[in-house]
Amino acid sequence: MDRFPSGLTRYDFLDELSRLERASRFDETERNFFDEGPHLISSPELPWGDEVRHLSVAAYERFIHGETWITGGGAREMEADIVAWMGTILGSDDPAGFVTAGGSESNMCAVLTAKQRAGRKGGSIVFPDNGHYSLHKLCRMFDLDPIAVPAPEGRLDQVDPAAIEAAIRPDTIAIVATAGTWAYGSIDPIAEIGAIAEKHDLYLHVDGAFGGYILPFLEIGGYDREMPLWDFRVPGVCSISADLHKNGMAPPPASTLFFRDSGLLELAKEICPPNGTISGTRGTGPIAGAWTMVKLLGTWGYVDVAKKSISMRDQLAAGAAEIPGLLVHPGSRINMTLIHSQTVDLRPVVDRLRDRGWMFAVRAIPAPAGIVLAPMPHNEGQAPAFLDDLADAVAAAPAMPTELRVDAEKVSSYGF
Ligand SMILES: Cc1ncc(COP(=O)(O)O)c(C=O)c1O
Incomplete structure (x- = not known):
């Protein structure tokens, strides 16, 4: 065929x-320290990396044809498998939940469930100011007041539980805390916040979008022996979101929302019939892709992936800390590191690194720019070259404008 009905040739189409x-993405094996998708490649520690990634992508493709959530019995089984396996790891003895299209939707479904539990219109939710901006977004959508509790001065990763309790209002329906904060990688004091939630009979949701699929495996693998409790082992925790398309290594869009028990899932279904999700028809490709990861990696595969990712974070953080003028934000417990400065203007550093082909996230806090790296297995071997380019770029950068030094730690973390 010379031309398709639209007039395009095959060549023109493939070219476009x-x-x-x-224009949309780097190849996943390129210099990208902030990506969502199947991040596995083979390495000495993960010899099965390439094969698992390819099988996950192949499974996604096989479920591409209209197997909607409602009609796709196979996808329902896969979803149930994921929820039963991970819900148990997160400490539930009656695992319940579903797959969503991302961390934002998971947070939305959790807060809607809290709304249903409270049985009221309007109201407020309380969360530490380090909470992801999707919390502000859902408040706008659901007519809730966001009460973002500021961090103690100078430590944007920290949270004072007493300040959380003081912020609760008579109309508060939920507290949201985070395990693996964007972009500090910290864990909020969830045991303390859980006790507060129980005392005030409030729903507590834990946003584990980033941390959910790495923290349990760092604990199981014995990497982090001091990890504070943050999952369903904390009695007040009602739900936990965890993104499959982040540290779950699965093709996007895929996140999970877990409930402490099936009773809470029923509440979610009451407010969002028939499944508890915001979307009606759901693509089952992401469920199949994620299920493949879970089936092929299993708990110990995820332990290996977690250790690999965290060792790269350690290498990047240690290297960055040695570059004069740079600071590494303390408190990260996941594969995320925030590099900033109080003396060097990092904005031209960001540009220069991007010119050299590096991809990463940039955060406006601490002002004027923080570099956020979230290394995953596909970044194998890239740290030395990145650190060399970072050192060059910092050496060539101008000093931090004095007016910015003052406010660097005081800005609200909302609106990154
Ligand atoms: C802590 C946290 N919550 C929620 C989200 C939102 O996830 P998504 O972009 O998949 O909707 C993110 C994304 O980075 C996050 O880091």
């Missing part, structure tokens, strides 16, 4: 598709 692909 490649252009758009290049």
Whole structure:
């Protein structure tokens, strides 16, 4: 066929598709320290990496044809498998939940469940100011007041439980805390916040979008022996979100929302019939892709992946801390590190690194720019080259403008 009905030739079409692909993303094995998707590649520690990734992508493709949530019995089984396995790891003895299209949707479904539990219109939710911006977004959508509790001065990763309790109002329906904060990687004091939630009979949701699929495996693998409790072992925790398309290594869009028990899932279904999710028809490709990861990696595969990711974080953080003028934000317990400065203007550093082909996230706090790296197995071997380029870029950068030094730690973390 010379031309398709639209008039495009096969060649023109593939050319345009490649252009758009290049404009949208780096290849996952390239210099990208902040990506969502199947991040596995083979390495001495993860010899099965490539094969698992390919099988996950192949499974996704096999479930591409209209197997909607409602009709797809196989996808329902896969979803149930994921929920039963991970819900148990998170400490539930009656695991319940579902797969969503991302961390934002998981947070939304959790807060809607809290709304249903409280049985009221409007109201407020209380969360530490380090909470992800999706919390502000859902408040706007659901007519709730966001009560973002500021961090103790100078430590944006820290949370004072007494300040959380003091912020609770008579109309508060839920507290949201985070395990693996964006972009500090810290864990909020969830045991203390859980006790507060119980005392005030409030729903407590834990946003584990980033931390959910790495923290349990660092604990199981014995990497972090001091890890504070943050999951369903804390009595007040009602739900936990965890993104499959982040540290779950699965193709996007895929997150999970877990409830402490099936009773809470029923409440979620009451407010969002028939499944508890915000979307009606759901693509089952992401469920199949995630299920493949879970089936092929299993608990010990995820332990290996977690250790690999965290060792790269350690390498990047240690290297960055040695570069004069740079600071590494303390408190990260996941594969995320925030590099900032109080003396060097990092904005031109960001530009220069990007010119050299590096991808990473940039945060406006601490002002004027923080570099956020979330290394995953596909970043194997990239740390030395990145650190060299970082050192060069910092050496060439101007000093931090004095007016910015003052406010660096005081800005609200909302609006990154
Ligand atoms: C802590 C946290 N919560 C929620 C989200 C939102 O996830 P998504 O972009 O998948 O909706 C993110 C994304 O980075 C996050 O880090």
